[in-house]
Amino acid sequence: MSHRHLRFLPRELSKGCWVGLAAFCVLLATSCTATSLVPPAPVTLRISGSTSMTPALEELAQTLGRTARRKLGRSLSIREVDAGSCNGCELEINALGGAYYDIDRFGLRFVASPRHADVLMVTGPVTRNMREALLRVHEATPDPKWVVAVGDCALDGGCFKGSPAICGGVGAVLPVDLHIPGCPPRPVEMIKGLLALIDRMA
Numbered sequence: 001m002s003h004r005h006l007r008f009l010p011r012e013l014s015k016g017c018w019v020g021l022a023a024f025c026v027l028l029a030t031s032c033t034a035t036s037l038v039p040p041a042p043v044t045l046r047i048s049g050s051t052s053m054t055p056a057l058e059e060l061a062q063t064l065g066r067t068a069r070r071k072l073g074r075s076l077s078i079r080e081v082d083a084g085s086c087n088g089c090e091l092e093i094n095a096l097g098g099a100y101y102d103i104d105r106f107g108l109r110f111v112a113s114p115r116h117a118d119v120l121m122v123t124g125p126v127t128r129n130m131r132e133a134l135l136r137v138h139e140a141t142p143d144p145k146w147v148v149a150v151g152d153c154a155l156d157g158g159c160f161k162g163s164p165a166i167c168g169g170v171g172a173v174l175p176v177d178l179h180i181p182g183c184p185p186r187p188v189e190m191i192k193g194l195l196a197l198i199d200r201m202a
Contacts, residue, residue, distance in 0.1 A: 057101075057188060064195045065106030072118065075107040076198065079117035079141065083134050083173075084166065085124025088184040089151040093121065095187045103191070114141040119197070121190075123150045125157040125166040126173045138174050146177040146197055151184050158183065 068076035080093055096103050097110060111117050114137045126134055138147070149170040152158040156169045170176055177200075180193040 061106045067198045077111045077117045078119045079114045080121045083124045083130045084127035089123040092184045121148045122170045125153045125160045149176045149179045
């Protein structure tokens, strides 16, 4: 530390403080000299396997997109609602919009408002605190609309069954058109479920 820097320190420091400060500066300079001259080891990122969809899975997603356009005349819009889940199902649903599955390119999209949605994908048991909110979301969704219960908890409460904090599964609050089992269900199963739902549409 140069004299130019020392002049900004308070002159009222005791002798012990100055000695401690000097010792710290010597230690800092020694450690910097010992470590700063050693370059860091290069890091190599290895990606195993393919980052693209398998041909069978891509064909399944394309079929889903074509069926949606044929039945609805447009893309399928999905609104995801967490009614009280552990977020395991949400992680798998989020994967549908990620780089691997990327269902947007097949004409399937998640929307932020139920007013733009065709399908409500509901996860988790319906907690008492979320019951009113779920009913309002369902009411705000324009007809025709379909409700998909995603995961075991959405069927009958799952591991939370019997808890006084929940109303039960999604079917205890809303009419359910399709249930996709699993804890949590894989994204592939959700794509298959949506395809089965659209096939049943009038």
